[in-house]
Amino acid sequence: MTGASRRIAVFGAGYIGLVTGACFAELGHRVVVRDIQPERIRLLNSSDVPFFEPGLGELIARNKERLAFTLDVQEAVADAEAVFVCVDTPPTASGDADLSRVWAVIDAVRRASHLVAVVVKSTVPVGTGARVRAALDERGLTHVGYASNPEFTAEGRAVDDFLHPDRVVIGTEDPTAAAWLADLYKPLDAPVELMDVASAEMVKLASNALLATRITFINEIATVCEATGADITRVSRAIGLDHRLGPHFLKAGLGYGGSCFPKDSRALRAMASNSGYPFQLLNAVIQVNELQPRRAVQRLKAELNGLKGRRIALLGMTFKPATDDMREAPSAVIAARLLAEGATVTCWDPMAPRTTADHAPWTSVTRHPDPLTALTDADAAILVTEWPELTELDWPTAARTMRTPLLLDGRNLLDPTPLLAAGFTHMSVGRPTHRPT
Template identity: 70%
Template sequence: MDDKPERRIVVFGAGYIGLVTGACLAQLGNQVVVRDIDPEKIRLLQSGEVPIYEPGLGELIARNKERLTFTLDLQQALNGAEIAYVCVDTPPSASGDADLSRVWSVVQSLEGASYLRAVVVKSTVPVGTGARVRAALDTVGLQHVGYASNPEFTAEGTAVRDFLHPDRVVVGVSDEATARLISELHEGVDGPVVVMDVRSAEMVKLASNALLATKISFINEIATLCEKTGADIEHVADAVGLDHRLGRHFLRPGIGWGGSCFPKDSEALRQLANNTGYHLQLLSAVIEVNNLQKRRAVQKLKDELGTLMGARVALLGLTFKPGTDDMREAPSTVLAARLLAEGAEVSCWDPMARPAEVEPWTSTSRHVSPELAVEGADAAIVVTEWPQLKEVDWARVVTAMRRPVLYDGRNLLDPAAMRGLGFTYISVGRP
């Protein structure tokens, strides 16, 4: 890595992917400028604060502060830049397709960037976007600049490790020079670089997330069947996962997947198929199962309590998974909205979440501990499997609740122990 030339790189977007990409590229020995249009985000970064929670990211940024710059200024960002990384958000549009407006804004801003050798898109985009970006680059006089699709496969909570020690680095290109440049840029990364055409690279990202989402929805379907037949999903999933052809990863039952990738990418892949006149029947079922899973949790509480009108329900955990502060597409949002619609009072606890000041969160109460959140509650739902919940004094909690009904939406706790304490304990796929 010592012999590798230092590259000057501009990263557009200071979100999860942009910050991790920028910090890791700096760690690999490059001069990196991260540019964003959010003044508050850049102010925090310039003052040494990281605006998102991601384990190890703050330390990595601090360690490479001599090679990392954060700016709002476009010209400062592009000054001398050889490689431009596009890491901006591509949220769903009204039609369900990916909204690429931020991508096009970045591409148009590159006009006149004479030092550029390559533009690399890490943002998740529909298959065929690369050809359109290539044409747009040509239009603004950047015919000499290479183009690459370099989709990200980082998971929140392990993003730094996933970048530096990936299963694979996918690089989609149409020319050998760009393939060599981007491959050399990843020297020092502990994982194979897989080079392919641009369209295939764009499809890999969508297909990977759709397959992972399929595994989760599948095991949730089996969990429901286990409840009806008396089988135990934990035993079933463990034994199924021991098959080397299948693996244990993502065979954990629960109240459904969320986050910034699975919902958006699954819907984007379905819309991509619809736009070609093809209906992805399996993926549509995967999405439907996931949507129903959250609502089934509310229905189970309703069945147990008789009515949710006037009931107090505590949500334990709000983020879509532990180890992050991300609330995007979190199951807790659907749970809170449904409970409120049924007339329940909702109290919440989460160690990291920062819900926006919008509904349903403006109609809920927030508490600094799980114990305070469940005080006087008729029911509680384990929504996110935060390790802190295993340390809770549940013997004390059971006496603090008005009705000790506990729905363990992540199968985090021991059923026999919880029932022994006096809880009406409900879990996913366990008799």
């Protein structure tokens, strides 16, 4: 806990807002989270978290005396010292970030003259802070500080990332806001990087773009490995042992997805293009990533000599394990391409929301409650998400239930040796195809 309990308003009850609010409450502060969706607030007030994030539900329950949820702006800001803006900034048709929700918050707090600061955690284009500062000034809030405080949490480990950060980035020209925020984060015992607002905004976009570039690079190397007979798992391990490079984000697979990397990469590319600079490296990163799940379908098509009339099982739907998030998931591209090729598609995922079935391409996909049922009578399977349940699956039984025991391991999760013994043809990313003798 901090020495002094602060009063904080968090606008946005999504992944970032709820984690931010719950973690600040865990640090001993009084937090009110405000959202515009009545059903979401109803669920939270009923102690029901509207999405899955490990540890978040327990954190909210443990701090229920310090944590409140509301639809009402005035209830949220009444006693708050600072407002944290944690709303979505989805891409527009041009690839730019849609800041309408950010502006709605700024307009909503126009009478909150008692605030120390308005703090934006949402990912925004560089230059947004200057515009927000001007908007606050126009509303007579010249004395209210403004800060950019980007988040660096990954879905599936967001609570731990917040409470044990590598660094805290604070961008502000206001010394009072800087001191208030530095004190707020002091219990986390992490380096605090103080800088100007524009630099803080760029840190977030550049960090995600660099991580996306590492993923794309290793996927390109994997493709070369497939052509030359090299093994990407051995290559990436040896690369990662170089202290200059490290092992993180060097795992070949079906490409990145989720709410951050695709959106932020496109936003940075759009921002550069709007400034007259064609960000060619980022263009290539985005293009390669969009191709990666399509390559998996093409490889399967070649292996089966066509996909029309074939039954293909997808194992995993979410963009990564330990989350129920389907945003920009490679599974959607794979399912759509399989259907376009005339295949019948079945799927399994332990956490993908049931409402997914209401949206294309999932309206044409049959979802099953367990992997073995999804695999029954399948001509092939693609392992899309590296759920730990798949390492414990009875693969010999799976081989017997499938029409053709063919598996494309899109995450290089499984050891091919026992699969070969079970009768599988084992394809993967960046490794030779193994066929039973």
